[in-house]
Amino acid sequence: MTQFAFLHLPKTAGLAFREGLVENFGVGQISRPIPEMPPLSVQEYERLAPLQVITGHFSGDTYAELFPKRRLLVILREPIDRCLSAYFFHRALPWWSLNSEDARRAALYPVGAHFALPPDLLRFSYANRMTRQLGGETTNLQTDLDQALAKAKQRLLSAFWVGFQETIVADVDRLRQRPEFDAFPALNEVNPTAQKSPVGANTRSRVAEMNAYDMELYAWARNQFG
Numbered sequence: 001m002t003q004f005a006f007l008h009l010p011k012t013a014g015l016a017f018r019e020g021l022v023e024n025f026g027v028g029q030i031s032r033p034i035p036e037m038p039p040l041s042v043q044e045y046e047r048l049a050p051l052q053v054i055t056g057h058f059s060g061d062t063y064a065e066l067f068p069k070r071r072l073l074v075i076l077r078e079p080i081d082r083c084l085s086a087y088f089f090h091r092a093l094p095w096w097s098l099n100s101e102d103a104r105r106a107a108l109y110p111v112g113a114h115f116a117l118p119p120d121l122l123r124f125s126y127a128n129r130m131t132r133q134l135g136g137e138t139t140n141l142q143t144d145l146d147q148a149l150a151k152a153k154q155r156l157l158s159a160f161w162v163g164f165q166e167t168i169v170a171d172v173d174r175l176r177q178r179p180e181f182d183a184f185p186a187l188n189e190v191n192p193t194a195q196k197s198p199v200g201a202n203t204r205s206r207v208a209e210m211n212a213y214d215m216e217l218y219a220w221a222r223n224q225f226g
Contacts, residue, residue, distance in 0.1 A: 005070040006055040011085040024184040071160035079214035131213040
């Protein structure tokens with residue numbers, strides 16, 4: 001039996017995709033969503049070993065260390081849109097329910113002021129999150145991003161499937177051609193977090209600057225898999 005790991009990058013249609021995994025494999029074969037914090041122990045991961053799919057916000061380094069034989073499933077998203085979606089998602093939640101300081105700041109600052117904050121205050125959720133999570137350890141804000149980018153590309157090259165939030169319907173149709181996923185439902189619609197206020201060009205430019213590694217990773221992945 002082929003086993004899989006769905007590395008869920010935040011705000012990339014991951015919840016809709018997980019629902020498809022449940023329908024394809026059955027609810028008893030899908031792990032609960034693994035949180036990014038606190039990280040699970042080796043013993044806790046071992047208890048998940050019989051399941052066909054492990055899902056969650058675990059990092060690429062965790063994947064490589066604890067279950068490298070599982071085939072990797074990943075969805076990417078254009079970095080500026082991913083960050084803005086994360087901001088408006090965080091802003092809609094109670095601040096005390098969020099697990100990082102940069103996410104809690106979303107409740108305090110309008111979008112322009114939020115992304116004008118020093119990048120070091122926004123690293124966990126908003127700055128190069130895809131590169132850091134795929135190519136390193138999500139919670140390590142001192143990750144060498146050049147190394148993480150190289151590792152992220154290698155992990156994507158060896159993945160079972162790479163999809164994109166913007167083309168998720170067609171990408172899931174492609175996945176359904178694989179015999180392991182022939183019962184995966186068609187995803188007819190993905191509902192991204194709505195923007196509650198306008199986002200100016202200067203703010204989008206600022207988000208792009210703080211996500212230079214994610215911008216490179218996304219462009220490279222589009223060329224490879226798009």
